[in-house]
Amino acid sequence: MRIQRWLVLVLAVALLALLAACSGQMAPTQEGGAAPAQQEAAPAQEEAAPASQEEAAPAATSNLMCIIVPPVENPFFGAMQDIAAAKAEELGYETLKLVHDDDANKQLELIETCIARGAAAIILDNAGADATVAAVQRAKDAGIPSFLVDREITQEGVAVAQIVSNNYQGATLVAEYFAELMGEEGKYAELTGRDTDTNAHIRSQGYHDVLDEFPDMEMVAQQTANWSQDEAFGVMENILQAHPDIKGVISGNDTMALGAQAALLAAGRDDVIVVGFDGSDDAIQSIMAGELDATALQPVAEMATQAVIQADQYLKTGSTGKPEKQSIDMVLITPKNACNYKLFAPVPNPVEDCTAQ
Incomplete structure (x- = not known):
């Protein structure tokens, strides 16, 4: 009986040792198996990095159209903004109506606001032919197209359209x-x-x-x-x-x-x-x-309406189908x-x- 008990004890100890050995072999296998998965995931994270950078500078990520004009106390600019906003809302956009007061620094701040909000497009009657170039370029770099009305800027290829009266x-x-x-x-x-x-x-x-x-x-x-x-x-x-x-x-x-x-x-x-x-x-x-x-x-009505229509077409197709510089004849009253x-x-x-x- 003592011999049998001794044999049982020896077998139990041997079994425990065997189990411990198996457990020790499996642990490295699990760790080693996880490493290749992590190594394979790294390239995927590297590929995703540019997308994250794009998200850091919002670009046409919303349904918002910014409409920025000079002082609306001038009925010319007030009508322009109202007409553009009405057309944009008719086409299904949200609108943000802003006024730069013919101040180029304030205009830049407003464009930065539109960029931060990920505007789809900017309709702009600008605050200076030279000073506006950098601001519109800032929006372009963020992936937000600008459509200028009434006043031109001194550089082409920055705005998508410049629609002005002749x-x-x-x-x-x-x-x-x-x-x-x-x-x-x-x-x-x-x-x-x-x-x-x-x-x-x-x-x-x-x-x-x-x-x-x-x-x-x-x-x-x-x-x-x-x-x-x-x-x-x-x-x-x-x-x-x-x-x-x-x-x-x-x-x-x-x-x-x-x-x-x-x-x-x-x-x-x-x-x-x-x-x-x-x-x-x-x-x-x-x-x-x-x-x-x-x-x-x-x-004004035609310019403002055309700017919004062309912005909508550009957002949907990547083209307005028209040249950047567009001029509309005037009427003597x-x-x-x-x-x-x-x-x-x-x-x-x-x-x-x-x-x-």
Whole structure:
């Protein structure tokens, strides 16, 4: 019996040793088996790294369209933003309406906000032809396409589209009518827009390419009012004091024209010819009231709508199907046709002569 018990004990010890040996052999196998799996996973993680970097700079990851414009106190820019936002929402986008106040630094901050929110696209009326290039490039580098309206920038290939009015053509229309109203003679003043705005220079060039052909027309003052109605009022007061015999004023936009007109009316000079540029509802109402004499209508509704439509097409297909630079002709607005336009677009059922109403 003792021998049997001893044999059982020996067998038990041997069995335990065997089990321990097996366990020791299996542990390295499990560790060794895990290592190849980890080594194989490493390349996959390396391949995934670029995707993570792309996610760090959000690019068209949302359904958001940013619409950034100059001060909306100017009805031109307010209408542009509202029309663009309405079209974007009609196409199913969320919209973020922002205002840069013609401040290039603020514009950059707003574009950075759009980048951070992973906007699908940016619709922009910019804050400076030169200063805007870097900001739009920043958006492009983040994978967010920009579609410019109204104002061009000084570099191509950064924005997807630059859709503008044919400012030169519109300026020549206004200048020709202005010269006709002036009888091709007399002293006049020019109010110009912001010096950083390409459109200000294009319009002024268009004016002078026409007016300089009339030797009896004399420009006695040329001064910026920075697109501002209040500033134009003060500038016009000073010009009127220096040149009380002035016969006409040609302005780079409607807002300045309205400011100049207000100063002239306050001085009792309703005989001075004043023309603007933009075709805002305020200017049209002034023309119909017999105050302003003319303006040129910028097709804001068409520009804003086209920018959104092209952004939508680009996001869906990778192409707008159009060149980057696109120009739309303008329309001369006079007392005869002023009632046929509203919100920078033709109204239904136009009449032949608004003065006959």
